[in-house]
Amino acid sequence: MKAVTASEMREIDRISIEECSIPATVLMNNAGRSVADFIIKNFNTQKVDIFCGTGNNGGDGFTAAFYLKNAGIEPVLYIAGKKEKITAVSLLFLEICKKYDIEILYVDDTNIDSLQIQTDSLILDSITGTGFEGPLRGIPLRLVNLINSSTCEVISVDIPSGLPSDGDAPAGDAVEADYTITMGLPKISLVTWPGKGYCGRLSVSDIGFPPYLTGSNDLKVDLADEGLVKDSELCKFSEDIHKGDMGNTLIVGGFTGMEGAAMLTASAMFKTGTGLVTLATVESSRSSIAGIIPELMTASLPDSPDPDSVELLLRAKKYNTLIIGPGMGRDSYSEVLFNTLLEKAQGAGISDILIDGDGLFHLASYLKQKKIPEGIKCIITPHFMEASRISGHGIDYIKNNRLKSCVELAKSTGCVTVLKGPASIISDGLNSCINTTGNRALATAGSGDVLSGIIGALAGRGIDLYQAACAGVYIHGLCADIFAECYEKDSMSSSDILEFIRPSLEKIKS
Secondary structure, three states, X not given: OEOEOHHHHHHHHHHHHHXXXXXXXXXXXXXXXXXXXXXXXXXXXXXXXXXXXXXXXXXXXXXXXXXXXXXXXXXXXXXXXXXXXXXXXXXXXXXXXXXXXXXXXXXXXXXXHHOOOOOOOEEEEEOOOOOXXXXXXXXXXXXXXXXXXXXXXXXXXXOOOOOOOOOEOOOOOOOOOOEEEEEOOOEHHHHOXXXXXXXXEEEEEOOOOOHHHHOOOOOOEEEEOHHHHHOOHHHOOOOOOOHHHHOEEEEEOXXXXXXHHHHHHHHHHHHHOOOEEEEEEOHHHHHHHOOOOXXXXXXXXXOOOOHHHHHHHHHOOOOOEEEEOOOOOOOHHHHHHHHHHHHHOHHHOXXXXXXXXXXXHHHHHHHOOOOOOOOOEEEEOOOHHHHXXXXXXXXXXXXXXXXXXXXXXXXXXXXXXXXXXXXXEEEOOOOEEXXXXXXXXXXXXXXXXXXXXXXXXXXXXXXXXXXXXHHHHHHHHHHHHHHXXXXXXXXXXXXXXXXXXXXXXXXXXX
């Protein structure tokens, strides 16, 4: 499924009406009816307080009121604005509400202080729509504060009032909904944080937009859901293969005191499915971890990371994928090693590189002087601090503009970028994907190392790097979701994530 910006949704709406000859009244009728049907199906209530604006989002509320009245429920309409400002299509449904004797109150400064929401009512928020930007003011703001102070359950129509659509944080107060019923396609803010925290449970309503519009390749943001992963190269392998076809990966990391990071990455690769994996680390670490993972080969890094020694390491076993960074450290040795690996990889026949952990620290310094070498394709997996270090943007900016920040980072670095966090975002600078799996259980030490292993295994098998990143993030999150079905979320460790990779893959493929 796609996710859209406000302007993309407006264009879908315009083409549907002007070019496909679907009347605006039909779309509004379908939207309002879907809201009413949701309420009738899911709530045992006799009262619904509907707060409406004067735009088409308010019209969806008027339409819902009509269908609720028909079902024997008593709606009350509270309109934030004057009648003459109501859009023409919305006015048609408001006139129907009047003929059905639905109670209507125009809210202004003279009566807003006397408004009271009864505790046995349900609230329908239909004040502002997908085109809203900036902070709420005046009567709409006061109504939103009234809604948020209520103990009633709240349903928002299309998007919680006060929340912008394109992924930015709200500029002021916004409705904190328990449910959001959005029309046609989810808006970016409904599936990314911080907006996702305002919408509650999300339901997408099909109101009749043509599928060629809602599934258009011109829409550049997808949701990483089961359908997308099933359609990826992950599920399209031949039985006529050998271990060489499953990838030959070199991991560089796991230095003294940080061996576990690289071990988690390697273990995740084997659990996901890979051919050959070698861990190159300092000799003191290699001697202590060799054989712990029976399938994992080990190699010692040179005492001095000069270009010739590093090139010999890279050429040793015809690696096709390189993972740099898990437990690599940040000292001068690691920095020189990182730079040399990046410079020498292509000459050794390696074009696909995943950079994580301490590798991202060194990448930030590297990119201040140079670009990624031509011919190298990279995946980077930063969390907010690492993204801030690479991009120069503050952490708060990134948190409040996650999709935009991820796309900018992908464009500026030339790397497929995984911006980690709740609803992780993946972008190659043109196409983007928002993950739909995962929960707070993933906030545990080593979680990112496991993610690198999952993505690295897929990339090593020849899957396109962007697809590998999207599928890897989805699988990683699904591990946490399956774990949470059995255990307390906060008790999950990264070793637990490893044990749920196979069940996650089985669930996807079945």
